[in-house]
Amino acid sequence: MKIGIDARLLERRMTGIGRYLENLIRYIPEYDEKNEYVLFSYNPLPGFPRENIRNVATLQTGAEGYLQKIQSVLWLHAILPRFIKREKIDLFFSPNSLLPIFGTGVKNVIAIYDVFQLIHPSFHSFVYRTYISFFLSRTLKHADHILTISEASKRDIVTLLRVPENMITVTYLAADERCMPRTISMEDRARYAKKYGLPARFILYLGVLEKRKNIDCIIYVADRLRDVADVGIVVGGRLGYGGEQYLEEIRARSTMRYIGFFDDADMPFIYNLAELFIFPSHYEGFGLPPLEAMRSGVPVIASNTSSLPEVVGDAGILLDPVAYGEYAGAVLKLLNNPNERAILIEKGLEQARKFSFRKTASATAAVLRSMESKS
Numbered sequence: 001m002k003i004g005i006d007a008r009l010l011e012r013r014m015t016g017i018g019r020y021l022e023n024l025i026r027y028i029p030e031y032d033e034k035n036e037y038v039l040f041s042y043n044p045l046p047g048f049p050r051e052n053i054r055n056v057a058t059l060q061t062g063a064e065g066y067l068q069k070i071q072s073v074l075w076l077h078a079i080l081p082r083f084i085k086r087e088k089i090d091l092f093f094s095p096n097s098l099l100p101i102f103g104t105g106v107k108n109v110i111a112i113y114d115v116f117q118l119i120h121p122s123f124h125s126f127v128y129r130t131y132i133s134f135f136l137s138r139t140l141k142h143a144d145h146i147l148t149i150s151e152a153s154k155r156d157i158v159t160l161l162r163v164p165e166n167m168i169t170v171t172y173l174a175a176d177e178r179c180m181p182r183t184i185s186m187e188d189r190a191r192y193a194k195k196y197g198l199p200a201r202f203i204l205y206l207g208v209l210e211k212r213k214n215i216d217c218i219i220y221v222a223d224r225l226r227d228v229a230d231v232g233i234v235v236g237g238r239l240g241y242g243g244e245q246y247l248e249e250i251r252a253r254s255t256m257r258y259i260g261f262f263d264d265a266d267m268p269f270i271y272n273l274a275e276l277f278i279f280p281s282h283y284e285g286f287g288l289p290p291l292e293a294m295r296s297g298v299p300v301i302a303s304n305t306s307s308l309p310e311v312v313g314d315a316g317i318l319l320d321p322v323a324y325g326e327y328a329g330a331v332l333k334l335l336n337n338p339n340e341r342a343i344l345i346e347k348g349l350e351q352a353r354k355f356s357f358r359k360t361a362s363a364t365a366a367v368l369r370s371m372e373s374k375s
Contacts, residue, residue, distance in 0.1 A: 001034075001035045001036075001090040001091050001368075001371075001372050002035070002036045002038060002087065002088060002089050002090050002091075003035050003036065003037050003038070003089070003090065003091045003092070003093060003368055004037075004038045004040060004083075004084055004087065004089035004091070004092045004093070004104075004106075005021075005025070005037060005038070005039050005040065005092075005093045005094075005095070006040055006076075006080070006092075006093070006094050006095060006096055007021065007025070007039035007040060007041045007045065007055070008040075008041055008042060008072070008075075008096075009021045009022075009095060009096070010022060010025075010039075010041065010045055011041055011042060011043060011045070013238075013261055014264050015238075016173070016286075016288040016289075017095065017113065019176060019288070020095070020149075020173055020357075020360070021095045023174070023176075023357035023360070023361070024095075024357070024360060024361055024364060025037070025039070025053060026357070026361075027357055027358050027360075027361035027362075028053075028361045028364065028365050029051040029052055029053065030358070030361065030362075031361055031362045031365040031366075032052075032365040032368070032369065033052065034369075035052065035368070035369070036052050036053075036054070037052060037053040037054075038053075038054055038055075038056055038087050038089060039053065039054070039055045039056065040056050040058060040080060040083055040084075041055060041056070041057055041058065042057065042058060042059040042060070042061050042071075042075070043057050043059070043060055043061065044057040044060075045057075056083060056087060058075070058079055058080070058083055059071075059075065059079070076096075076098060076099075076100055077100045077101050077102075078100075080100055080104075081100045081102070081103075081104055081105065084104050084105065084106065085105060089104070089106055090106055090107070090372075091106060091107045091108070091109065091368060091371050091372070092104045092106055092107070092108050092109070093108075093109045093110070093111075093368065094108065094109075094110045094111065094139075095111045096111075097110060097111060097112050097113070097132075097136065097139070098110070098135050098136065098139050099138075099139040099142050099143065100142075101135065101138050103141075103142040104142065107144045107371050108142050108143050108144050108145075109143070109144065109145045109146070109147060109367060109368060109371065110139060110143045110145075110146055110147070111146070111147045111148065111149075112136075112146055112147075112148050112153070112157055112161075113148065113149050113153065113285035113286065114148075114153050114156065114283065114284070114285030114306075115153070115156050115157060115160050115161060116212065116283045116285070117129050117132050117133070118156075118160045118161075119156065119160070119283060120212065120282065120283065122211075123210070123211045123212040123241065123282070124212075124241055125241050128241070136161075140161060140163065143167075144371060145167055145168075145169065145367060145370075145371065146163060146167055146168045146169070147168075147169055147170075147171050147364065147367065148168055148169075148170055148171075148285070149170065149171065149172060149173050149285050149286040149307070150170060150172065150285060150286050150306075150307035150310050150311070151170055151307075151310060152285075152306045152307040152310060153170075153285045153286070153306075153307060154168050154170055169363065169367050171359075171360050171363040171364050171367075172286070172355050172359065172360060173286045173288055173291070173355065173357075173360065174291070174355040174356045174357045174359070174360060175288070175291045175292040175294070175295040175296075175352055175355065176267070176268070176292060176295075177357075178267070178268040179267075179268050179271060179292045179293075179295040179296045179352075180268065180295065180296060180297070181272065181296060181297030181345075181349070182268065182269065182272045182296075184269060184272055184273065188269070189273065192266065192269060192270070192273060195266075196234075196257075196259045196262060196266075196270075197257055197259070198234060198257065198259075198273065199231070199232035199234070199255075199257065201230060201231045201232070201275055202231060202232040202233060202234045202257070202273070202274060202275065203221075203231060203232070203233045203234070203274065203275055203276045203277070203278050203331060204233075204234050204236070204270065204271065204273075204274035204276070204277050204278070204293070204298070205218055205233065205234070205235050205236070205237075205277070205278050205279065205289075206235075206236045206237055206270075206271075206277075206289045206292075207236075207237045207279065207281070207289055208237050208238055208239075208240035208243070209235065209237055209238065209239050209240055209243035209246050209247060209258075210239075210240030210241045210242055210243050210246075211241065211242050211282075212240070212241075212281065212282050212283060213240075213279075213280075213281045213282070214280040214281055214282050214303070214321050215235075215246045216324075217280040217321065217322075217324050217327055218233060218235065218278060218280065219246070219249055219250070219253070219256070220324040220327070220328065221233065221278065221324070221327050221328045221331055222253055222255050222256050223253070224325075224328035225255065225328065225331065225332070226253075226255050228332065229331075229332060229335055231255075231275060231335060232255045232256065232257060233255065233256050233257070233278075234256075234257045234259060234270075234274070235250055235256065235257070235258045235259070236258075236259045236260065236261070236262055236270065237260070237261070238260070238261060267292075268296060271292060271293055271296035271298055272296055272297070272298070274293070274298050275298075275335065276298065276299050276300075276301060276331060276334055276335070277289070277290060277293035277298045277299065277300045277301070278300075278301050278302075278327065278331065279293075279300065279301070279302040279303065279308075280301075280302065280303045280319070280321050280327055281302070281303050281305070281306075281308070281321065282303070282305060282321050283305060283306045284305075284306050284307050284308055284311075285306070285307060286307050286311060287302065287306075287307055287308045287311045287312070290302045290308065290311060290312055290316065291311050291312075291351075291352055291355060293348070294312070294315055294316065294348030294349065294351055294352045295348075295349065295352035297345050297348070297349060298345070298348070299316065299317075299334055299341050299344040299345055299348065300312055300315070300316035300317070300344070300348060301316060301317045301319065301327060301330050301331065301334070302316055302317070302318055302319075303318065303319060303320070303321040304318035304319060304320060304321075305320075305321055311355075312351065313347075313351045314347065314351075315344065315347035315348040315350065315351035315352075316344060316347075316348065317330045317334075317344070
C-alpha cells in the first residue's frame with residue numbers, strides 16, 4: 001500500500017501532537033517495511049526521503065497568523081485531495097482529527113486525541129467549537145478507523161460521538177527519549193537561569209496557558225507559597241484561549257515567571273532543573289508533560305481526571321482539580337520531605353518505562369496494515 005500522512009505538524013513549533021507524529025514517523029519503518037509512506041506538507045521537510053518514507057511539498061508557503069488558519073482550511077479541503085489522487089494513495093492517515101469535507105476517495109484512519117470541546121464547551125472559543133463540530137461530524141462519515149491516546153478518550157469518543165468501540169484503537173503516547181535524570185553543572189544552571197530568567201528553585205508547569213489547564217490553581221498555589229517557601233513557579237508554553245488574562249496575572253506576581261516557548265533543545269534540561277512538576281488540568285486526552293517530568297526524575301502533582309490516572313498511575317500525587325488548597329499542601333509536603341520525593345521519583349521513572357513510541361509505532365502500523373485486508 002501507499003499510505004499518505006498529513007505531516008504539516010512537523011513544520012510548526014514542536015508541541016505534544018507534533019512530537020507524537022515525529023516519533024511515529026521515526027519508528028514506523030521498524031514495524032512496516034512493506035508499505036510506502038508519503039508525507040504531505042506545505043514546504044519540504046528536511047531529512048526525506050529515508051527508508052520507505054518520502055515527502056511531497058504542496059504549497060511552498062510561509063503564511064502566519066490568521067492567514068495560516070485560512071490557508072490550513074483551504075489546503076485540507078481543496079488542495080490535499082488533489083495530491084492524494086495524484087500520488088495514487090491507497091490509505092490516508094490524518095493525525096489532525098479532520099479529513100477533507102468531501103472525503104479523500106480512499107480509506108482513512110484518523111487520530112482523535114480528545115473531545116473536550118463537547119465536555120466543557122465554555123473552555124473553547126465559539127469559533128473553534130463551531131469549526132470542530134461541523135467538520136468532525138463530516139470527518140466521521142469518511143473515517144474507517146480511529147486512533148486515540150487513552151482509554152479515557154476512547155470512552156468519551158464512544159459516548160459523545162457514538163462511534164462503535166471496535167472502530168477505535170488506543171495507541172498511548174510516550175515521553176521524549178531525551179527526557180532523563182541529568183546532572184547539570186553550576187555553569188549550565190547559571191546559563192539556563194540567565195536565558196529564561198529562572199529562579200534558583202522553582203516548581204514547573206509546561207502546557208498551554210488556558211482555562212482548561214486550570215491555571216487558576218497554579219496561581220493560587222503561588223500565592224499560598226509566597227510567604228512560606230523560598231520557591232517560585234515557572235510557567236512555559238503557548239497562549240491558548242483566554243491566555244492573555246492569565247499572562248497578566250502571572251506577570252503581576254514576583255514569584256511567578258512565564259517563559260513562553262523555549263528552545264526545543266533545552267526542554268529536557270528545564271525539566272531537570274525543577275523541584276516539582278504541577279499539572280492540575282481539568283481534562284487531558286493523555287497528558288504528555290507529566291510523563292516527561294516523571295521520565296526526567298521529577299516528582300509530579302497532577303489532577304485525578306480523564307486520562308491522567310492512566311498516565312501517572314500511583315507514581316504521582318493525584319488530586320481533584322478544584323481542590324486548590326490540597327495542591328498547595330502537597331507542594332509544601334514534597335518540598336519539605338526528601339524521602340517522599342525520592343519515593344515518587346523512583347516510582348515515576350518506573351511508570352514512565354511502561355510507555356514508548358516504539359510501542360505506539362508498532363500498534364499504529366498494525367492498524368494501518370489491517371486496513372488493507374478491509375479493502
